[in-house]
Amino acid sequence: MLLKISDLHARVAGKDILRGVNLEVRAGEVHAIMGPNGSGKSTLAQVLAGREDYEITGGTVTFEGRDLLALPAEQRARAGLFLGFQYPVEIPGVNNVYLLKAALNAKRKAAGEPEVDAYEFLTLIRQKMKFMQMSESFLTRGVNEGFSGGEKKRNEVLQMLVLEPKLAILDETDSGLDIDALKVVSAGVNSLRDPARAVVLVTHYQRLLDYIVPDQVHVLSQGRILKSGDKSLALELEARGYDGVLGQVA
Amino acid sequence: MSSKSQDVESLLGQKYRHGFVTDIESDSLPPGLDEDVVAAISRKKNEPQFLLDWRLKAYRHWLTMQEPTWAQVHYKPIDYQDISYYSAPRAPANAPKSLEEVDPKLLATYAKLGIPLHERARLAGVAVDAVFDSVSVATTFKDKLAKAGVIFCSFSDAVRDYPRLVESYLGTVVPAGDNYFAALNSAVFSDGSFVYVPPGVRCPMELSTYFRINAAKTGQFERTLIIAAEGASVSYLEGCTAPMRDENQLHAAVVELVALDNARIKYSTVQNWYPGDENGLGGIYNFVTKRGECRGRNSKISWTQVETGSAITWKYPSCVLKGENSVGEFYSVAVANNYQQADTGTKMIHIGRNTRSTIVSKGISAGHAENTYRGLVKILPSASGARNFTQCDSLLMGPKCAAHTFPYMEVKNPTATVEHEASTSKIGEDQLFYCLQRGISAEDAVNMIVSGFCKVVFKELPMEFAVEAQNLLSVSLEGAVG
Numbered sequence: 001m002l003l004k005i006s007d008l009h010a011r012v013a014g015k016d017i018l019r020g021v022n023l024e025v026r027a028g029e030v031h032a033i034m035g036p037n038g039s040g041k042s043t044l045a046q047v048l049a050g051r052e053d054y055e056i057t058g059g060t061v062t063f064e065g066r067d068l069l070a071l072p073a074e075q076r077a078r079a080g081l082f083l084g085f086q087y088p089v090e091i092p093g094v095n096n097v098y099l100l101k102a103a104l105n106a107k108r109k110a111a112g113e114p115e116v117d118a119y120e121f122l123t124l125i126r127q128k129m130k131f132m133q134m135s136e137s138f139l140t141r142g143v144n145e146g147f148s149g150g151e152k153k154r155n156e157v158l159q160m161l162v163l164e165p166k167l168a169i170l171d172e173t174d175s176g177l178d179i180d181a182l183k184v185v186s187a188g189v190n191s192l193r194d195p196a197r198a199v200v201l202v203t204h205y206q207r208l209l210d211y212i213v214p215d216q217v218h219v220l221s222q223g224r225i226l227k228s229g230d231k232s233l234a235l236e237l238e239a240r241g242y243d244g245v246l247g248q249v250a
Numbered sequence: 251m252s253s254k255s256q257d258v259e260s261l262l263g264q265k266y267r268h269g270f271v272t273d274i275e276s277d278s279l280p281p282g283l284d285e286d287v288v289a290a291i292s293r294k295k296n297e298p299q300f301l302l303d304w305r306l307k308a309y310r311h312w313l314t315m316q317e318p319t320w321a322q323v324h325y326k327p328i329d330y331q332d333i334s335y336y337s338a339p340r341a342p343a344n345a346p347k348s349l350e351e352v353d354p355k356l357l358a359t360y361a362k363l364g365i366p367l368h369e370r371a372r373l374a375g376v377a378v379d380a381v382f383d384s385v386s387v388a389t390t391f392k393d394k395l396a397k398a399g400v401i402f403c404s405f406s407d408a409v410r411d412y413p414r415l416v417e418s419y420l421g422t423v424v425p426a427g428d429n430y431f432a433a434l435n436s437a438v439f440s441d442g443s444f445v446y447v448p449p450g451v452r453c454p455m456e457l458s459t460y461f462r463i464n465a466a467k468t469g470q471f472e473r474t475l476i477i478a479a480e481g482a483s484v485s486y487l488e489g490c491t492a493p494m495r496d497e498n499q500l501h502a503a504v505v506e507l508v509a510l511d512n513a514r515i516k517y518s519t520v521q522n523w524y525p526g527d528e529n530g531l532g533g534i535y536n537f538v539t540k541r542g543e544c545r546g547r548n549s550k551i552s553w554t555q556v557e558t559g560s561a562i563t564w565k566y567p568s569c570v571l572k573g574e575n576s577v578g579e580f581y582s583v584a585v586a587n588n589y590q591q592a593d594t595g596t597k598m599i600h601i602g603r604n605t606r607s608t609i610v611s612k613g614i615s616a617g618h619a620e621n622t623y624r625g626l627v628k629i630l631p632s633a634s635g636a637r638n639f640t641q642c643d644s645l646l647m648g649p650k651c652a653a654h655t656f657p658y659m660e661v662k663n664p665t666a667t668v669e670h671e672a673s674t675s676k677i678g679e680d681q682l683f684y685c686l687q688r689g690i691s692a693e694d695a696v697n698m699i700v701s702g703f704c705k706v707v708f709k710e711l712p713m714e715f716a717v718e719a720q721n722l723l724s725v726s727l728e729g730a731v732g
Binding site: 049051053073074077099102103159 | 678679680681683684685686687688689690691692694698699701702703704705706
């Protein structure tokens, strides 16, 4: 089991957001988490990535059998957990590629591997940027500095492709993308699919799942996963809405 | 805060507690200030009459002045009668004889800052004659400068060897009665640096106070005068990234720059005086007057400063743009951590036609610090076509620090263009988390974010200095976030 979430409770500013989440993700799988606004989807993503603003009030999470919640954020990342941010932040003056190289080297160092040299890295990133249909100008720009919404999302997927995480959690990576960008981003995610890795997609829209076909779909509402199913659940949600589908459960 | 950064912090604080106790030697004046003291200083230095007269005039003017209170800094009143205004350079008897005798923790800090070995010795107070490296380097250096005709010496030597040059330029940019601290400095200055670059000469190397023999212990009232004659150019580096020990609390230096036609002066400072302990006790008061005059046409003066030290910084390197088409620049990074107070900025006085100035100020506050940018852009009626661009950015680390910006503008010529941009941002939790989530450690992340913020200023520094400045910044801010 790559990721196992058991009865996870979390709160922020005194408010309970996650109220007993259970989820199991095996290597090789793609899971989609859907749900109405405010259901706790982004909180779940942030809690898994180690954001400290959230207080964990109960439950456990294991990642490859290790206690994930005991690790600080940077160690989770080095262990192979990647979060594609819903709103990637700008870091002015810090070169986009410099940050990515530092990230890759931090991960390699933790794994006891040698650091990549500049030439090797440039070759790698050029290849991945080409795949993501990003212009060379991204090599010299600051991290997300002045990027459009779509460019930021592409940049997130680029980072994911370079870091090759075991588990990628993509928080609304499809939002704000036009159809061409959606295809590119989806191709990026699909290229990472492999029996050793897993992807958790947090999304509002069924349309992403036309391009990245999930093994399982979960509906998160009021801090719990209320319903799980295969891809057809997403279609059902689109046809009947959350109330329609969850009404049956309740 | 990680335990590692705690180590470094305690280490940074510690080296000052092991300060050297210097015996009072006979060759120093007792505390107190009056005309006799001023005259005694001048006599001890065998100064010509003009300089004594100048000092006395400054002193008499100083008596009529009030200590300024407009800056956004707070400190207890200074007792000017409790300061000794002259002590001859001396090697304390209990100074370490070699690096082996120096506190290893202090050396570790220097190593962390990337300070060259010979420089570490000087900073740690190792008796100068033990530092062979620096002496030989400095000698080679002097030969090369002499061949180019560049004069670079201590202020006292200049008074002795080039009295006419000194007399014709001293006080022409910062008059003796310019302000309270400048007047005090003019009356009692101990020593400093003198540079003259003759017409058409491009100084063959960066000049650094470090390479000036006998630079140690120029004291608390330092005076620097740099003249670039027609078509000359020079780059001058002041200070050092390593924390400097000094028993004098009050520092009131004056720096004057004169650029004649087509001359260029680049003056870079990295200031890292003792800032006081983490509770704000002790620490240097740094009240400095720095001003450059673009006297000639097409001349250019550029100030770049990285200010991380001192308990209180009061400093406004300025440019008087007299010559037509002359250019003034000010690039500044000011860091204030713990209880430090920094009130710094610049003045750009546009007098000549088509004069241009650029101001880029980056203030970083952490802990309980107060960081103020204070700038004046003044465009006189004569300055047709003058242009100024000002950018002031503040970065706050943590909830208890503060940043203030006071941009003043006086535009008296309708053809002038003045632009001002300002921003204040917090080292975002978001930025930090973004880096952490990519596997980057908190320490590296803060360094990255801060140096990104300062990038435009650092790129103005001479290359080696820029690397040191970056290291210094990370040491200064260690533990400030996370």
